[in-house]
Amino acid sequence: MPVTIKDVSNDAGVSIKTVSRVINKEKNVSEKTKEIVIKSIQKLGFKPNKSAQSLRSKRSHMIALLYNNPNKHYLADIQGGILRLCKETGYNLVLQECDYTNVNLGLEITEFIDDFSIDGLIVTPPLSDMNEFLEHLNQTQTEYSIIAPSNTRKVKSYVSSNDYEASYAMTNKIINKGHLNIGFIKGHHKHSASHLRFNGFTEALKDRGMSLNSEWVKEGNFSFDSGFSAGLELLKSHNKPSVIFASNDYMAAGVMKAAQMNGINIPLDLSLVGFDDSPLAAQLWPSLTTIRQPVEDMAYHAARLLLGNIDGLSEEMDSKEFISELILRESLINLID
Amino acid sequence: MPVTIKDVSNDAGVSIKTVSRVINKEKNVSEKTKEIVIKSIQKLGFKPNKSAQSLRSKRSHMIALLYNNPNKHYLADIQGGILRLCKETGYNLVLQECDYTNVNLGLEITEFIDDFSIDGLIVTPPLSDMNEFLEHLNQTQTEYSIIAPSNTRKVKSYVSSNDYEASYAMTNKIINKGHLNIGFIKGHHKHSASHLRFNGFTEALKDRGMSLNSEWVKEGNFSFDSGFSAGLELLKSHNKPSVIFASNDYMAAGVMKAAQMNGINIPLDLSLVGFDDSPLAAQLWPSLTTIRQPVEDMAYHAARLLLGNIDGLSEEMDSKEFISELILRESLINLID
DNA sequence: GTAATTACTGATATCGTTGTCAACTAAGCT
DNA sequence: AGCTTAGTTGACAACGATATCAGTAATTAC
Numbered sequence: 001m002p003v004t005i006k007d008v009s010n011d012a013g014v015s016i017k018t019v020s021r022v023i024n025k026e027k028n029v030s031e032k033t034k035e036i037v038i039k040s041i042q043k044l045g046f047k048p049n050k051s052a053q054s055l056r057s058k059r060s061h062m063i064a065l066l067y068n069n070p071n072k073h074y075l076a077d078i079q080g081g082i083l084r085l086c087k088e089t090g091y092n093l094v095l096q097e098c099d100y101t102n103v104n105l106g107l108e109i110t111e112f113i114d115d116f117s118i119d120g121l122i123v124t125p126p127l128s129d130m131n132e133f134l135e136h137l138n139q140t141q142t143e144y145s146i147i148a149p150s151n152t153r154k155v156k157s158y159v160s161s162n163d164y165e166a167s168y169a170m171t172n173k174i175i176n177k178g179h180l181n182i183g184f185i186k187g188h189h190k191h192s193a194s195h196l197r198f199n200g201f202t203e204a205l206k207d208r209g210m211s212l213n214s215e216w217v218k219e220g221n222f223s224f225d226s227g228f229s230a231g232l233e234l235l236k237s238h239n240k241p242s243v244i245f246a247s248n249d250y251m252a253a254g255v256m257k258a259a260q261m262n263g264i265n266i267p268l269d270l271s272l273v274g275f276d277d278s279p280l281a282a283q284l285w286p287s288l289t290t291i292r293q294p295v296e297d298m299a300y301h302a303a304r305l306l307l308g309n310i311d312g313l314s315e316e317m318d319s320k321e322f323i324s325e326l327i328l329r330e331s332l333i334n335l336i337d
Numbered sequence: 338m339p340v341t342i343k344d345v346s347n348d349a350g351v352s353i354k355t356v357s358r359v360i361n362k363e364k365n366v367s368e369k370t371k372e373i374v375i376k377s378i379q380k381l382g383f384k385p386n387k388s389a390q391s392l393r394s395k396r397s398h399m400i401a402l403l404y405n406n407p408n409k410h411y412l413a414d415i416q417g418g419i420l421r422l423c424k425e426t427g428y429n430l431v432l433q434e435c436d437y438t439n440v441n442l443g444l445e446i447t448e449f450i451d452d453f454s455i456d457g458l459i460v461t462p463p464l465s466d467m468n469e470f471l472e473h474l475n476q477t478q479t480e481y482s483i484i485a486p487s488n489t490r491k492v493k494s495y496v497s498s499n500d501y502e503a504s505y506a507m508t509n510k511i512i513n514k515g516h517l518n519i520g521f522i523k524g525h526h527k528h529s530a531s532h533l534r535f536n537g538f539t540e541a542l543k544d545r546g547m548s549l550n551s552e553w554v555k556e557g558n559f560s561f562d563s564g565f566s567a568g569l570e571l572l573k574s575h576n577k578p579s580v581i582f583a584s585n586d587y588m589a590a591g592v593m594k595a596a597q598m599n600g601i602n603i604p605l606d607l608s609l610v611g612f613d614d615s616p617l618a619a620q621l622w623p624s625l626t627t628i629r630q631p632v633e634d635m636a637y638h639a640a641r642l643l644l645g646n647i648d649g650l651s652e653e654m655d656s657k658e659f660i661s662e663l664i665l666r667e668s669l670i671n672l673i674d
Numbered sequence: 675g676t677a678a679t680t681a682c683t684g685a686t687a688t689c690g691t692t693g694t695c696a697a698c699t700a701a702g703c704t
Numbered sequence: 705a706g707c708t709t710a711g712t713t714g715a716c717a718a719c720g721a722t723a724t725c726a727g728t729a730a731t732t733a734c
Contacts, residue, residue, distance in 0.1 A: 027711090047451070055720065055721085058719090090452075095430060115427075250620075254620070280617070283561050341719095358682095360721090370682085390721055392721070
């Protein structure tokens with residue numbers, strides 16, 4: 001038999017409504033009665049019934065994670081960050097896989113939200129880049145926060161990483177190690193990260209007075225297989241680059257396999273650089289030079305932004321860009337003695 | 338403004354209770370009225386309000402996944418299977434990470450269930466092996482189903498895989514390829530899978546009249562690093578095995594790195610076998626011979642069992658053992674001409 | 675043909691909260 | 705003092721479903 005508000009109100013000698021006020025941290029409760037009520041709540045071990053709360057108040061204390069990303073480590077980190085905040089706040093996470101090519105996505109999500117009275121959404125790439133979808137969320141007054149959006153102007157709450165700057169910095173590092181012939185494997189063109197990473201690369205080349213060899217630029221889709229294919233293509237030509245910079249670690253791993261199958265020694269014959277610092281990066285041999293993003297922290301912050309919007313918390317929080325870190329490992333060598 | 342039962346009952350010209358009966362597939366509704374009601378429901382696009390349902394009926398349509406497993410691919414597959422059923426049935430999945438060393442785990446989970454009125458649990462390894470925890474669930478009359486339990490006698494609903502038989506079969510396969518000196522890396526001793534896999538291995542050796550060289554058996558914990566360490570130990574001795582059978586792919590990958598760092602060629606100098614068919618297995622070079630479990634299907638079935646118990650569905654479903662498949666790839670070679 | 679059983683149906687109470695609104699008290703202002 | 709305002713409190717309705725139980729219609733039994 002559960003403890004209800006009524007039990008608490010009897011114990012504390014106040015009305016049900018006053019207890020409710022205390023629970024919901026409403027104003028206009030005197031310190032004295034608040035104290036009495038809190039004591040009773042603790043004494044009886046009262047916990048408000050979430051179903052009743054959401055039935056009456058239309059708030060479910062559930063947020064949803066929208067995703068359509070095959071990278072399971074990435075998703076697991078995102079989930080981890082959100083769940084950390086959920087534990088702190090008593091919210092609950094619901095997973096919702098979406099198909100970003102679905103033209104009715106907006107409607108389906110709206111329906112999903114109504115169905116479960118979801119309080120808000122956390123949107124991850126590549127859904128973060130679907131402008132008409134985001135527009136739909138705005139129009140339906142859905143609360144949401146976004147991880148790594150392409151266009152931050154339209155978005156109230158987001159977290160992002162400095163992909164462009166990190167890519168620029170890594171390219172500089174590669175050049176500093178004496179590499180003149182640099183291959184690049186782009187990510188999926190629907191992800192804004194692909195463009196940021198590529199643009200950081202080309203801009204660094206330009207600033208160092210180097211020209212882009214378009215033969216050495218291949219388009220992948222962030223998967224191991226696409227990296228493998230791109231690697232095979234890049235490595236079959238006579239005029240090979242001395243280093244390949246892949247837009248993520250999985251594609252770099254694909255290149256590594258392609259190289260090893262062709263008897264090309266990494267890093268002696270070919271240096272290799274990835275992006276993301278997936279667990280894989282440290283496990284390959286040679287281990288992969290790459291770029292680490294604080295994905296888990298980003299997700300945590302995105303969830304904080306969302307709950308801030310939902311609860312209208314006093315402390316306004318700001319969208320934030322997180323800084324990536326270059327991780328130098330064995331797969332990138334110095335060509336200058 | 339949402340459509341309520343009342344709207345439907347007005348439209349159909351019946352009482353709200355009758356509509357409720359149709360929604361809940363209760364008996365004693367004539368075919369004729371049922372049809373009318375269903376038509377009205379569809380016409381108005383009525384969807385029952387879950388909060389109201391769970392407030393009154395104590396059923397939340399939420400199930401929880403209990404996990405404490407660092408293998409993110411495994412978890413993602415599990416999640417995928419459960420979510421597939423959730424989409425079909427309108428249930429909702431809540432994630433709950435647990436610490437299996439926590440002595441108060443049972444109480445905390447009970448509290449969690451009460452808090453969110455969770456309808457049931459899906460328990461994954463290594464929690465599947467915590468007997469006192471499962472006993473607590475029985476005593477508190479919690480509905481649950483288990484993935485890969487160690488002890489199927491006490492458990493009403495479970496799914497398992499034939500780890501023992503698969504390991505036995507793989508060991509036979511290894512022997513058939515002419516390997517006489519076989520190393521083995523065990524998994525985490527808290528996972529029942531570790532013992533099943535090891536026992537399958539030793540039993541196959543025995544049945545083929547081969548003896549176990551305990552120097553070639555190392556204990557790992559299913560992590561890449563533990564495989565790497567075990568690999569270094571196994572490979573430093575003069576008397577090396579010709580093949581190493583690791584209890585999962587991550588540990589096998591660790592061995593591969595250890596070998597490559599020591600200039601040992603795989604598979605020419607050393608064959609390697611894993612377990613699980615993680616994506617990693619196909620991405621390594623050489624690609625890994627391993628054993629595939631239908632994890633996603635297992636999770637789907639576990640969820641079906643759970644919902645069957647909760648809803649008391651007419652069609653009784655049975656616990657089930659799923660069959661694994663040997664995946665033969667490059668890392669295991671034939672020593673016989 | 676009447677009684678007993680079974681199959682349907684609906685009026686109303688109920689789940690445990692929050693929202694509305696009115697009442698009361700204490701303080702501030704002419 | 706009299707009037708306004710702000711702060712505090714509680715009685716009661718409402719959220720949208722399901723549960724209970726009584727009532728009516730249809731079927732079966734004898």
